[in-house]
Amino acid sequence: MPARAMKDPLSRLPGYALRRAASAMIAELAGRLSEIGLRHTDASALLLIEANEDVTASALGRMLDIQRANMVPLVGRLEAAGLIEREPIDGKSHSLRLTARGHARLAEARAIIDQFEGELLGRIPAEHRAHLLPALNALWINDKSG
């Protein structure tokens, strides 16, 4: 007996749909990235470090909306895996940069992500497809500066 037979007031709620869509998406992407030993947060951090060489962990955390305290295990994991290097700039701050190995791993990750993003959009009916990204971005980008 399909659960579908039951009344589902939730699927009319954009907020709930947003939560379910996001968690389904994350679970699938995490599964794919785990095959190259990365978590989805690791991959996003690598993307940002590449685009902004020599960022500090704090600045990276601000972009990713991750607390300083929670950046410690993230950065430590990437460093332990030999994907990034830390270099003191201040005496207080460290700059982050991809190693050769980090660049290579990021290339693999990017292939997985691009493939995944394409499939994700492909599941959306064509008439709605182009509206998703701007609608979603409106929900958090302005939020960030506020």
Added chain:
Amino acid sequence: MPARAMKDPLSRLPGYALRRAASAMIAELAGRLSEIGLRHTDASALLLIEANEDVTASALGRMLDIQRANMVPLVGRLEAAGLIEREPIDGKSHSLRLTARGHARLAEARAIIDQFEGELLGRIPAEHRAHLLPALNALWINDKSG
């Protein structure tokens, strides 16, 4: 110095935008619901129990995509708060139903949720607004049956 000054390859990725939008949304809704002592999962469970009186915890978990094991604390919490009642039907299964107090609390929750969902949609540019729900639903509803 705004983090905005940095290159942000992530905001072009629908998957990342989905994750960020969802977590921002959840955090805000959770904050509002906490004022009446509910978590967002509690509220969704109450909505579904009301719409499907006498569901079992397992069936509810299937609708919410929550493992049986993780339903135990959820149902226990709602029962301890006097919001739902459990009645054996089988000898194996229990049926769930809202108490009077549960109905009252749900009315409060629904007011908060309706207000919130309205504001959420209001943040989206008008030309994209109507596309969000169908696009999001396409990302998980079919997934569910698969």
Added chain:
DNA sequence: ACTGGATTGCTATACATCATAACAAACAGG
């Protein structure tokens, strides 16, 4: 009616994410 397989509720456990508070060291501006 019997038996094997599935279901229900539950415990225990582990991990990921996220938040908060506190701290020392170091920076930055007036």
Added chain:
DNA sequence: CCTGTTTGTTATGATGTATAGCAATCCAGT
């Protein structure tokens, strides 16, 4: 030079989620 802020870090707790296992019960095919 002094004060307030920033950085990196430790520690801790709440939450959400996943897995495995278990005993009791249900159900379906024979």
